[in-house]
Amino acid sequence: MDLLFSQFLTLPDTNVTLTIEDQVQMDELRQAPGFERQCPSLLGYTRSRIVKEGQWKHSIGILGARLAAALKGVCAHEYAHAWLKENLAPDRVIDRDTIEGFCELLAYKLCESLNLTRELQSIRRNGYSRGQIDLFIEAEQSYGLPTIVEWMKHGVDERLNRDDLDRIRRTQEKEARPARPTVLEIPPAPAPTPVPEILTLVGISGTRSNRLALINDRAFAEMETGRVRVGGSNVAIQCLQIRAGSALIQVVGSDLPQELRLKVPPADGTPSRSPAGSPSQEQEPNGEHSPIRD
Ligand SMILES: [Zn+2]
Numbered sequence: 001m002d003l004l005f006s007q008f009l010t011l012p013d014t015n016v017t018l019t020i021e022d023q024v025q026m027d028e029l030r031q032a033p034g035f036e037r038q039c040p041s042l043l044g045y046t047r048s049r050i051v052k053e054g055q056w057k058h059s060i061g062i063l064g065a066r067l068a069a070a071l072k073g074v075c076a077h078e079y080a081h082a083w084l085k086e087n088l089a090p091d092r093v094i095d096r097d098t099i100e101g102f103c104e105l106l107a108y109k110l111c112e113s114l115n116l117t118r119e120l121q122s123i124r125r126n127g128y129s130r131g132q133i134d135l136f137i138e139a140e141q142s143y144g145l146p147t148i149v150e151w152m153k154h155g156v157d158e159r160l161n162r163d164d165l166d167r168i169r170r171t172q173e174k175e176a177r178p179a180r181p182t183v184l185e186i187p188p189a190p191a192p193t194p195v196p197e198i199l200t201l202v203g204i205s206g207t208r209s210n211r212l213a214l215i216n217d218r219a220f221a222e223m224e225t226g227r228v229r230v231g232g233s234n235v236a237i238q239c240l241q242i243r244a245g246s247a248l249i250q251v252v253g254s255d256l257p258q259e260l261r262l263k264v265p266p267a268d269g270t271p272s273r274s275p276a277g278s279p280s281q282e283q284e285p286n287g288e289h290s291p292i293r294d
Contacts, residue, residue, distance in 0.1 A: 008145045012082045015057050020064035044074040046081040058082040069116045073107035080106040095159040101132025135160040144205050144214040197231040201260035213247040
């Protein structure tokens with residue numbers, strides 16, 4: 001799970017207690033006073049609390065005695081709840097169905113990577129998120145997971161908009177956000193999701209006529225200009241052209257375009273051609289612009 005998502009988000013790890021519960025324990029827990037029902041799933045729960053100065057502890061319970069395949073999706077869902085607790089600012093308001101949709105998306109991505117087709121169907125049918133999961137799957141295919149993660153953290157809307165999914169790219173610029181008040185009960189801002197230290201083409205998505213390039217933490221259409229996070233700071237870039245396995249971009253204020261290549265070539269193996277004079281010819285194909293990962 002960490003391997004699958006580590007490029008986009010860091011799931012809580014050492015601060016999670018994971019227990020397998022039986023049905024009786026689950027039922028007792030739900031009826032116990034003070035049990036905060038965060039999640040409509042009957043198959044798992046997450047309880048999160050701050051132990052000291054912004055450090056979270058999560059208790060995750062999973063209903064056992066089920067097929068291993070079914071447990072994996074529930075695990076991913078509950079870990080996603082824990083991640084949200086740690087990573088959403090207190091002033092980020094998100095509709096409850098949308099929270100569930102995001103958690104189901106991570107479950108869906110995990111099951112997809114493990115080829116668990118029955119689980120994929122059950123995620124789409126279970127109704128936890130009242131349809132938001134379908135929008136999340138569509139958004140993931142069109143805009144990529146980094147855009148979704150960014151929207152969860154800084155989006156301007158409370159839920160994904162069925163009629164205008166493109167609004168997922170509307171986020172509050174971090175710089176424009178008011179400083180958070182220093183109140184003891186509010187944990188300090190969590191460490192931001194790691195982004196590459198250099199400009200990196202993370203992926204290309206969308207249809208041939210409407211491609212999007214995922215560069216560091218943001219998706220770009222052709223000729224679109226925007227800021228991306230690079231290491232600890234921001235860089236404004238314009239995406240000039242999106243090709244089969246690369247994107248031609250230009251840092252705003254610089255004269256030279258540069259070509260960012262995907263680390264892994266596209267499945268159809270189409271080689272991307274560089275225009276004469278493109279600086280890409282001086283670069284190792286898989287070298288300088290590859291993401292740095294453990
Ligand atoms: Zn849930």
